[in-house]
Amino acid sequence: MGTDARLAAVELCDVKFGWRNSSAPLLSIPEMRFEQGEKVFLAGPSGYGKSTLLGLMSGVLLPQEGTIRVLGKGWGEMSASQRDRYRADHLGVIFQMFNLVPYLSALENVLLPLKFSKLRAARLLDPEEQARELLGRLGIGSDLLGRPAGELSVGEQQRTAAVRALLGQPEVLIADEPTSALDADNRDAFLELLIAEVELSGATLIFVSHDGSLASRFDRVVQLADFRTVAR
Numbered sequence: 491m492g493t494d495a496r497l498a499a500v501e502l503c504d505v506k507f508g509w510r511n512s513s514a515p516l517l518s519i520p521e522m523r524f525e526q527g528e529k530v531f532l533a534g535p536s537g538y539g540k541s542t543l544l545g546l547m548s549g550v551l552l553p554q555e556g557t558i559r560v561l562g563k564g565w566g567e568m569s570a571s572q573r574d575r576y577r578a579d580h581l582g583v584i585f586q587m588f589n590l591v592p593y594l595s596a597l598e599n600v601l602l603p604l605k606f607s608k609l610r611a612a613r614l615l616d617p618e619e620q621a622r623e624l625l626g627r628l629g630i631g632s633d634l635l636g637r638p639a640g641e642l643s644v645g646e647q648q649r650t651a652a653v654r655a656l657l658g659q660p661e662v663l664i665a666d667e668p669t670s671a672l673d674a675d676n677r678d679a680f681l682e683l684l685i686a687e688v689e690l691s692g693a694t695l696i697f698v699s700h701d702g703s704l705a706s707r708f709d710r711v712v713q714l715a716d717f718r719t720v721a722r
């Protein structure tokens with residue numbers, strides 16, 4: 491992948507984040523480090539700040555204090571447009587709410603990040619063929635590919651969002667509750683594919699889920715409760 495292996499995939503130092511500047515911070519993280527190639531399960535009850543933390547890691551949110559680096563580069567050093575570009579180049583994000591563009595087809599949604607990242611597009615010989623293949627492996631067959639994403643079932647949208655994040659092999663994959671809308675069979679197939687793809691590309695996987703039964707598939711579990719400063 492050409493990246494210095496000693497660099498952390500994601501590294502947080504002395505981070506404090508609160509949704510309102512006035513109140514005590516929601517998250518206080520002296521140090522948190524995710525190595526390249528690691529598969530980490532991020533656990534914590536609802537409302538504890540899992541999605542907030544993923545927003546900080548992906549440079550969508552900036553902390554009031556501290557630094558967050560992805561592959562050695564800090565989000566705080568970049569302008570908003572540089573952050574967008576850096577995110578498109580290096581991160582695949584599966585959002586809790588999917589963030590698919592409802593009027594674009596499943597296939598068009600999946601190919602969208604490649605329009606924002608030449609780096610990711612350049613990794614694929616035939617992006618459309620690769621997109622169809624990955625979608626097919628997650629049960630989004632040719633009958634569904636051309637449908638507007640807004641007409642897909644929730645589980646189908648979730649699987650489409652996963653393929654969008656994986657395509658072009660970003661170094662860091664961030665997944666927020668990606669299995670919550672899937673039945674047991676689809677959940678297992680989804681996790682198999684996700685893990686096989688990150689192992690193939692050597693990517694780092696940071697995976698949030700309520701479903702503790704999935705944790706055994708990961709190298710390590712991080713408990714968010716250890717980093718919350720607000721009493722519950």
Ligand SMILES: Nc1ncnc2c1ncn2[C@@H]1O[C@H](COP(=O)(O)OP(=O)(O)OP(=O)(O)O)[C@@H](O)[C@H]1O
Binds near residue numbers: 516535537
């Ligand atoms: N945009 C926002 N503005 C203000 N407060 C917010 C915002 N988003 C989240 N919060 C608050 O931050 C806290 C953590 O929310 P977050 O969504 O990060 O939790 P979570 O651990 O992902 O929960 P869940 O498991 O339900 O997805 C909650 O108390 C929530 O109300």
Ligand SMILES: [Mg+2]
Binds near residue numbers: 540541542586666
């Ligand atoms: Mg959440």
